[in-house]
Amino acid sequence: MPRTPAIKGLSLRNFAVFVSDYLRRNGVETILSGGACVAIYTKNKYMSLDLDLVLAASTDYQKAKEALEAIGFLQKGRYFVHGDTRFFIDFVPPPASIGEEPVKEVAEIKKGKKTLRLLSVTDCVKDRLAAFYHWEDRQALEQAVLVALAHPTGLKEVRRWSRAEGMIEKYGIFLKRLKTRSSRSRRP
């Protein structure tokens, strides 16, 4: 019988920490990306139910699948679900990238002895902006703004990347939105 871990009732952040750490201890290196990073960086101002875990280039998908199944996860199509949580896991094939560029720095969140590896704040903003840039996704734009408001963000780097993606005009829309929201939140 697979040992069922104590995942019942875990918040998204703690669930992500648990899964990331558990997988690493079983030889599966991952980086959390997507909406879950937004939820973590904004303290759930945006809610996500899925963990998009980008597998490291050296990691075999089968190994990741077996590790999750060993603790009671079931594969449902592309996703892995567990009876004790509403959150689900999606493995994203490598390489970890933001638009055309590879992810160079990975952030870490520690909880006790456990570690979650995830996109940095700046890369999380870029990741959301990519959806806005390419699909006009206004929700993704709002998420990028929320993250940038909640944490110091490398706006110079976001600007450089936006230019490289050929999206400098849309970066202007993001910046304007960020300034509007920022001045609103400073009002007494």
Added chain:
Amino acid sequence: MFKGLFGSDKRGKILLYLYTHGEAYPTEIATAFQWYLNTVQNQLQKLEGDRIVYSRLRGKIRLFGLDPRNPFSREIKVILEKMLDFVSEEEKKKLYRPRLRPRRSGKPL
């Protein structure tokens, strides 16, 4: 040619179809190539899993397109553009040259 580069002739043709059409839905692709719908859906599912294509719902239709967020998106497009050079004029006309500009409703053909 497609098989060597994309692992399967069908996969290559589907990618070329998406490249020239922007977005398409599985039945449309299956009809264009006269393939089984399942064949197209399976290929699209694999391509989506590999982040080469994306899908999104538009009403009740699931549309697929080349994923612009793939780090090799630009290079894939360069290869597909080159591929087009080797497709016969007849095939290009039939499969890879859609009219994408708008046509006012009611306008006679």
